[in-house]
Amino acid sequence: MRNLTNKGTRTEASGATEAEISSSTPEDTPNSNERDARDAPDGASIALPSHVAGSGTLDRLVDTARDYAKASTAENTNKAYAADWKHFARWCRLKGTDPLPTSPEMIGLYLTDLAAPTNGSLALSVSTIERRLSGLAWNYAQRGVSLDRKNRHIATVLAGIKRKHARPPVQKEAILPQDILAMVATLSHDLRGLRDRAILLIGYAGGLRRSEIVSIDVHKDDTTDSGGWVEILEDGAVLTLNAKTGWREVEIGRGSTERTCPVHALEQWLHFARIDSGPxxxxxxxxxxxALDTRLSDKHxxxxIKATVLKSGIRSDLPEKDRVALFSGHSLRAGLASSAEVDERYVQKQLAHASAEMTRRYQRRRDRFRVNLxxxxxx
Known part of the structure; x- marks a missing residue:
């Protein structure tokens, strides 16, 4: 049972949704939904051999194997790859062809249209085009077809796009200690405010991805969609996460004051929301x-972050639109990497980076000239 002893009202944090602008996106055509459904793999490539007769046991195993195949990539990745295939399939039909069988020549033209669209749409960034190509390669593999990304029709076109259009990566602004304190100060003290305060402080101190924040349960195996669980100890909290890089533990120590302590904020939320199991x-x-039973989306x-950045007046020297664009979920991770005054290897471990170079990409204000060659x- 989940209810509240504290009283108060507050509206959910709102903010502009971020939608990727796709080039060369045709309008829906008759029967396009049916054809998209036909093209989608949905684990259909996992099946019994043609010479094996089906049975109840084998059919259940096929269903389970399809579930495992679907779980081989993150849910957000699956959604992105599905959208990539849908966009490419419709582009092919608009050009009078079909996405199957694979055609390196048409894929090269597709990448060209993404980089230099002929219909007046905005061009996609190089990183987005590379992501689209990865999505196509994955989709073809699910259909038992190999996509040779080294084929000259693909590789040379992509190399030219990179050479002509590549730009330095646009990094999100880091949320610094004074920023996170100003952000949590904008939150009310009703149940929703307690929850959002815990989200911001836990996400910041743990250097967590937004998907990791919302995926944790109170205990191990509480739910089937769990991404990990939390154990609250005397000196802090230990999060066991099944994240992008595999299973890992994230240790979050207690803060210097209750006002800034992420573990205390988490305890307050769990206590007043009366959450003792589940998400x-x-x-x-x-x-x-x-408190309801439905797990929050990572979009929340x-x-x-965007709503509290605006309310707290961070970067008030910029127009509101630019301020919103500067900050995202990654701003929490960048903030920890930029602000923690400890040996770099500890930050690398907390963020689960494979290399120190990746950690340095998150450090927005590190001492670049500490070593003066x-x-x-x-x-």
Whole structure:
């Protein structure tokens, strides 16, 4: 049972949704939905050999194997890859061809149209085009077809797109200590405010991805869609996460004061929401006074960050639109990497980065000239 002893009202944090602008996107055509459904793999490539007769046991095993195949990639990745295939399939039909069998020549033209669209649409970034190509390769593999990305019709076109259009990556702004304190100060003290305060502080101190924040349960195996669980100890909290890089533990120590302590914020949320099992972060009722059973979406974290950035006045020197665009879920991870005054290897471990170089990409204000090779070389 989940209810509240504290009273108060507050509306859910709102913010602009972020939609990727796709080039060369045709309008829906008759029967396009049926054809898209036909093209989607949905684990259909997992099946019994043609020479084996089906049975109840084997059919159940096929269904389970399809579930495992679907779980081989993250849910958000599956959605992105499905959207990539749908876009490519419709583009092919608009050009009078079909996505199957694979055609390196047509894929090369498709990449060209993404980089330099002929219909007035905005061009996609190089990183997005590369992601689209990865999505196509994955989709072809699910259909038992190999896509040779080294084929000259693909590789040379992509190399030319990179050479002509590549730009330095646009990094999201890091949320610094004074920023996160200002952000949580904008939250009310009703149930919804307690929840959002815990989300921001846990996400910041843990250097967590937004999907990791909302995926945790109170205990191991509480739910089938769990991404991990939390154990609260005297000195802090230990999160066991099944995340992008596999299983890992994230240790979050207690803060110097209750006002800034992420573990205390988490304890307050769990106590007043009366959550003793299942998802840690769930939706609340419209009045913000009662916890529901539904797990929050990771999109809530992004909206929460943007909304509290605006309310707290961070980067008030910029127009509101630019301020919203500067911050995202990754701003929490970048904030920890930029602000933690500890040996770099500890930050690397917390963020689960495979290399120190990746960690440095998250450090927005590190001492770049701590090692001065110019002076070391005698100049």
């Amino acid at each position: 840690v972060f769930v939706r609340t009722s419209r009045d913000g006074n009662r 974290v992004a909206r929460l 110019t002076k070391a070389a005698g100049l």
